[in-house]
Amino acid sequence: xxxxxxxxSSLSASVGDRVTITCRASQSISSxxxxxxxxxxxxxxVLIYAASSLQSGVPSRFSGSGSGTDFTLTISSLQPEDFAxxxxxxxxxxxxxxxQGTKVEIK
Amino acid sequence: QVQLQESGxxxxxxxxxxSLTCTVSGDSISSGSYYWNWIRQPAGKGLEWIGRIYTxxxxxxxxxxxxxxxxSVDTSKNQFSLKLSSVTAADAAVYxxxxxxxxxxxxxxxxxxxxxxxxxxx
Numbered sequence: 001x002x003x004x005x006x007x008x009s010s011l012s013a014s015v016g017d018r019v020t021i022t023c024r025a026s027q028s029i030s031s032x033x034x035x036x037x038x039x040x041x042x043x044x045x046v047l048i049y050a051a052s053s054l055q056s057g058v059p060s061r062f063s064g065s066g067s068g069t070d071f072t073l074t075i076s077s078l079q080p081e082d083f084a085x086x087x088x089x090x091x092x093x094x095x096x097x098x099x100q101g102t103k104v105e106i107k
Numbered sequence: 108q109v110q111l112q113e114s115g116x117x118x119x120x121x122x123x124x125x126s127l128t129c130t131v132s133g134d135s136i137s138s139g140s141y142y143w144n145w146i147r148q149p150a151g152k153g154l155e156w157i158g159r160i161y162t163x164x165x166x167x168x169x170x171x172x173x174x175x176x177x178x179s180v181d182t183s184k185n186q187f188s189l190k191l192s193s194v195t196a197a198d199a200a201v202y203x204x205x206x207x208x209x210x211x212x213x214x215x216x217x218x219x220x221x222x223x224x225x226x227x228x229x
Contacts, residue, residue, distance in 0.1 A: 001170070034215035043203055043219035044154065050213045087154060091214025095169040098154040 002026050002090050006099035012107040019075040021102045023088035028068045032092035035064055035073045038101075039084045047086075048073060078104070109133045109141065111204045111220035118226050119198075125191040125225055129204030136185045137162055142207040143187040144216065145178065147200040155200075159207065160187055199227045 003026035013019050023033065031051040036044035046055045048064035051071055061076045075082055083106055088099040115127035127145075134140065145157040158168035160178040168176045177190040191198060201224050205216040 032214060034213065043205075043222055044216075045219075046215050046217055049215040053213075055215075055217070089154075089215065094167050095158075095171075096156045096214060098156075100153045 001095055002029060002093060002097055004088055004090055004097050004099040006086075006088055006102050008102060009100065010103040010105060012105050013078050014107045015078055015080060017078045017107075019078050019082075019104060021073045021086055021088075021104075023066075023071045023073070023099050025069045025071075025090055025092075029090045029092035031067050032090055033064070033066065033071045034089045034091060035062075036087045036089065037082075037084045038087065044087060075104075109206050109218045111206060111218060113202060113204050113220045113223040115202075115223060115225070117224055118228060119194050120229050121195055121227055122193055125189070125194050125198060125227075127189045127202055127204075127223060127225070128186050129188070129220060131185045131187070131206075135182075136180060136187065137182045139163075140209055142209065143178075143180065144205045144207055145189045146203045146205055146216070146219075147198075148203070148222075149197075149200040157189065157191075157202075194227050196227050199225060201225075 005024045007022045033051045035048040038044040047058050047062050052064045063074045085101045085103045110132045112130045119125045139162045142159045144159040160166045175192045180187045201222040203222045204220045206218045
């Protein structure tokens with residue numbers, strides 16, 4: 001299985017901050033990397049697919065980059081509704097695997 | 108768009124079989140347009156893909172669970188199901204069903220059920 005490692009595991013930030021989350025794959029996955037946001041008690045919601053494509057309806061303050069083994073999710077200006085846990089997921093091979101999550105908390 | 112809803116017992120005894128069903132609306136499960144997936148999340152932990160089934164009955168399972176998992180499709184009810192045998196406390200989790208369109212080569216899951224909590228306890 002491909003292992004996905006996110007960093008940091010948690011972070012504290014203020015509204016308006018720029019936030020960057022990193023995801024590293026244990027082998028090259030080309031651009032088969034997706035990002036999800038999950039709020040407590042809710043199912044994950046896809047934000048970014050194919051490393052850098054913005055899912056329809058997702059605010060443009062979210063962006064993704066990277067290829068191969070190293071990827072980033074950036075929130076350009078953190079909003080109150082963005083406090084949540086974020087997961088990366090590789091779709092390069094079966095089984096699809098997820099990172100352990102990054103919890104974004106209010107500073 | 109596709110909508111998904113999980114159902115099943117919220118409490119399963121250790122060593123018994125967990126059985127869940129996902130009811131699909133918004134499309135026919137017979138359309139052949141989707142892979143139907145199960146994903147779980149233990150409390151306070153990350154997401155684990157359990158497996159998927161296609162309309163034909165073809166399946167792919169996570170190797171870590173393969174010996175205990177059976178998935179099936181009931182086209183007459185527009186449902187697909189998960190059975191996980193010999194459960195232990197480690198199988199306690201929120202179980203989600205999710206769809207993946209067959210044309211979605213990027214492999215992300217756009218549609219999820221709300222999730223159902225399964226507790227394992229005697």
